[in-house]
Amino acid sequence: MTEHSAVITIDGPGGAGKGTIARALAQRLGFHLLDSGAIYRLLALASLRDGIAPDDLAGLTRRAEQLDIDFRTDGEHAGEAVLDGQPVANAIRNEACGERASVLAALPPVREALKARQRAFRQPPGLVADGRDMGTVIFPDAPVKIFLTASAEERARRRHKQLMEQGVTASLDDLLTELKARDARDSQRQTAPLRPAEDAVTVDTTGASIDTVVQTVMEQARACLQ
8 A cells, every 4th residue: 555655756956945845745744754855864974984985886885775863753843854863963964964965966876775664664554755866766756746946045045044043153254155066966967867747836935935835835735645
């Protein structure tokens, strides 16, 4: 029955609001949640800790296949990532992990090793999957596909605000440069490039409130799942 469970995919570039919208949507619908970006960040953190070089395809693939990961579902910690039994929510959100994750995501053997792991999250009553290739590669049969976008400047400001709230000093200009470079890398890679699925609905979140975007996506989801 799991392969027939409803799936809502939320794809888009970094900073477009995928994680926030996906969590809100999953809570409202009572669905499971997959943060696929966190999976790549978890592998990035594991490879950094283990000293695996980014060009060691065999080592990275083995680590991906052995990755012990989970997402907490209890109360205020819901959605937090766990690696090898230890919570690592903060560790996987630093810039080093983000950059390494983007590099790993462009490696076909790594993507293949993590594909089955991601599809295993599809369980009744349904799943909200947040990522960059959820609607194009991982769940191409999903009945609801959303592609969130926002201007690069807006996304850089959001990331800057997030870091400042965490007490991390960051340059807005540097963040914008890094974000644009990552966008180019993600959209130009040969394997699973960042792009909307042909049947995806694109939602621009620039200047929009979280509630407004959630309501827009909820309406789309309800229309397609009826």
